[in-house]
Amino acid sequence: MTKDLEHKFISEFQKNQNIVHKVCRIYTNNQEAHNDLFQEITIQLWKAYPKFRGDSKLSTWMYRIGLNTAITLFRKSKRSIKTQDFESVLYKIESSDYDDTEEEQLKLMYKAIHQLSDIDKGIIFLYLEEKNYKEISATLGISEVNARVKMNRIKTRLKKILNP
Amino acid sequence: MDELELLKKDWKKKDGKFKELSYSEIYKIIHKKSSSIVKWIFIISIAEFVFWGIVNFFIPDSIYEVYDKFHLRNWLYISYVVHYIIVIWFIYKFYTNFKAIHIADSTKLLMKKIIKTRKTVNYYVYYVIIYNFILSIIFTIIMFSKSDIMLQILNPKNLDIDENKLFMYTLIIQIVVIFVMCGILWLYYRIIYGILLKKLNRNYNELERIE
Numbered sequence: 001m002t003k004d005l006e007h008k009f010i011s012e013f014q015k016n017q018n019i020v021h022k023v024c025r026i027y028t029n030n031q032e033a034h035n036d037l038f039q040e041i042t043i044q045l046w047k048a049y050p051k052f053r054g055d056s057k058l059s060t061w062m063y064r065i066g067l068n069t070a071i072t073l074f075r076k077s078k079r080s081i082k083t084q085d086f087e088s089v090l091y092k093i094e095s096s097d098y099d100d101t102e103e104e105q106l107k108l109m110y111k112a113i114h115q116l117s118d119i120d121k122g123i124i125f126l127y128l129e130e131k132n133y134k135e136i137s138a139t140l141g142i143s144e145v146n147a148r149v150k151m152n153r154i155k156t157r158l159k160k161i162l163n164p
Numbered sequence: 165m166d167e168l169e170l171l172k173k174d175w176k177k178k179d180g181k182f183k184e185l186s187y188s189e190i191y192k193i194i195h196k197k198s199s200s201i202v203k204w205i206f207i208i209s210i211a212e213f214v215f216w217g218i219v220n221f222f223i224p225d226s227i228y229e230v231y232d233k234f235h236l237r238n239w240l241y242i243s244y245v246v247h248y249i250i251v252i253w254f255i256y257k258f259y260t261n262f263k264a265i266h267i268a269d270s271t272k273l274l275m276k277k278i279i280k281t282r283k284t285v286n287y288y289v290y291y292v293i294i295y296n297f298i299l300s301i302i303f304t305i306i307m308f309s310k311s312d313i314m315l316q317i318l319n320p321k322n323l324d325i326d327e328n329k330l331f332m333y334t335l336i337i338q339i340v341v342i343f344v345m346c347g348i349l350w351l352y353y354r355i356i357y358g359i360l361l362k363k364l365n366r367n368y369n370e371l372e373r374i375e
Contacts, residue, residue, distance in 0.1 A: 075360075106170065
């Protein structure tokens with residue numbers, strides 16, 4: 001019974017693991033922290049899985065638990081935080097992929113995102129995942145209006161950083 | 165806003181570029197232990213119950229003999245009974261609080277529940293400190309108001325010393341010890357739960373502020 005559930009969970013998780021990676025990407029800035037958070041979210045998902053009724057999509061449920069773990073439950077690892085830019089750790093990007101200004105802008109933007117508060121990171125993450133405000137507000141437990149106001153503030157902030 | 169669109173595009177582009185974990189790697193992860201805050205609050209509060217239980221168990225009976233001289237032992241036992249009834253109630257509350265925490269709640273609701281759990285822990289802490297404080301103060305007053313018996317205990321061999329001074333010093337030391345002990349208890353809880361919940365409180369405050 002447990003074995004069946006375990007098998008079902010791992011198979012479904014494997015298909016959707018990108019969601020967890022993306023949460024880790026927003027909330028951490030080095031590979032080690034990324035792996036720690038990934039592990040914690042996976043454990044939380046597995047612990048909550050028996051209660052997953054399927055009344056929402058598995059992916060929606062994963063977004064929620066991923067964000068909750070990052071925002072509320074996860075304690076940053078005690079290991080020293082490397083100042084290395086997460087971009088260079090997680091991706092091997094060939095410089096030819098981008099034109100220089102775009103790359104520079106993106107770098108600045110990712111850096112700015114990493115300076116946001118945990119809640120703001122959650123909002124921009126869901127925005128990047130193309131969730132609507134209804135979904136954002138439901139996930140975080142704030143009103144739709146507040147989610148909009150918050151998102152606008154984040155946009156302004158990012159804009160300011162890029163065009164000082 | 166062009167920049168944000170650019171970001172969105174880039175975000176999507178990198179979607180599939182993460183290292184895919186295999187079945188066996190995921191299997192290994194879900195058999196590891198979680199290290200969430202909630203788990204630590206729970207472990208620490210249980211450890212506290214156990215710790216005080218053990219401390220009480222190892223207090224030698226001879227300590228209580230002092231209380232016999234003041235006819236206080238029965239009162240002490242009564243206070244213990246009341247104390248344990250209250251402690252059991254707290255254990256029950258801890259249990260129901262932890263049962264109520266579901267990771268699949270909305271972020272704010274989840275935080276609310278964790279903070280409620282913390283509040284129960286806080287009340288427990290206040291209760292323990294106040295209980296110990298009041299009990300010590302009452303017993304000190306009773307014991308020191310019966311100065312003849314007290315002096316007999318302090319100076320059993322009836323040595324030729326200034327009994328007034330001895331009495332005063334003992335009283336002062338007693339009071340200082342009570343305050344220091346309560347202070348240490350308070351500090352301990354501040355540090356333990358303060359560290360554990362710093363981030364959570366900060367995030368919760370932010371959500372509260374935007375409402």
